[in-house]
Amino acid sequence: MPPAPAVPNFRPLRNAAVCLSLSLLAGPLAISATLAAPPARSPQLSGLATLLLGTVRGKPTGMNGVTRLTDGDVDRELRLACQELMRAGPVDLDDTTRFDGCVTRPGKIVEFHLKVSGVDATRDDTREFMASAKPILERGICRNPDVPVLGKLGVRLRYHYVAGQKQLVLLDIPPDQCLRK
Template identity: 55%
Template sequence: MRDFPFAVRAGLAPLGLLMVTGLTPAAAAQAAAPASLSTLARLLLGTVDGRSTGMSGVTRLTGGVASSDAELNTACQELTRAGPFTLDAATRLEGCSVSPGKRVQFRLSLVGVDATREGTVAFMASARPVLERGICRNPDVPVLGQLGITLNYRYAGIGNRPLGEVTITPDRCSAK
């Protein structure tokens, strides 16, 4: 814990620690999202900030892989242009991108976290199972999995140094 900024020690925590405690990040990201974001962009944002959108926008993903990739790519471009989004005192969504095969990659920054500091990367690795469970608690995520969508959350610290990642494959949340 000593590797996280003062905000964490004071009880304000990054996304992962909020999920550990079962709390969802504040609605700050959704509240700060421009009204012009498409329903699919809001759905993707909801998978990061822990808020279910009631599957708004999911019908745009029921076509084939190519059309779904195109729809996801458009939504990620919207999020990236509109962002970054502050999720809590230490976590920021910088943007997302799409790889072929319905794979969405979210870029998250943990503000003030030094990846080179002893124990930080190990802590993030040990938190991975808890993060996965927290992500799977969002009722939108298993439905996205049923549509064959893989969600990848990449965390970076100071200087964009990698801290770790969590990948939710299409079948990951079905057993939760």
């Protein structure tokens, strides 16, 4: 009797996809609290820096710090908050995702930099998974009640997820996107 045909082992692929999906969904879908290790002591952040970090963690802050965006130079206030987050250092969101900070661009644009470990961004299946997960991640970001308020103030949020030196996904949340959802 001939041997049974070999069945490909998809376990590494499945494990990588599960790891990636959990890490990427943790922040925007507000499940990071159940996945993450206890938070490390972090320096006291201003209200606006806390608000921006909350959009990454998927945790509403009650719009703490939003008044800094309604008075004066909004681009300057966003830049100062990102500089504060950069000084505070990287923040582990869960076992595989780290918030490395943010930068601002003119026109009220905030770019968040997130590093994912344990995935191979060069694999076709990883790229396919990320393409399919993008709408879910965007909806998760919009579920944070702070995000539509930022949108009403004209703030555009961009989430850059990278693995190693390769970009996994860019989530671009223009000011009106979460108002439609």
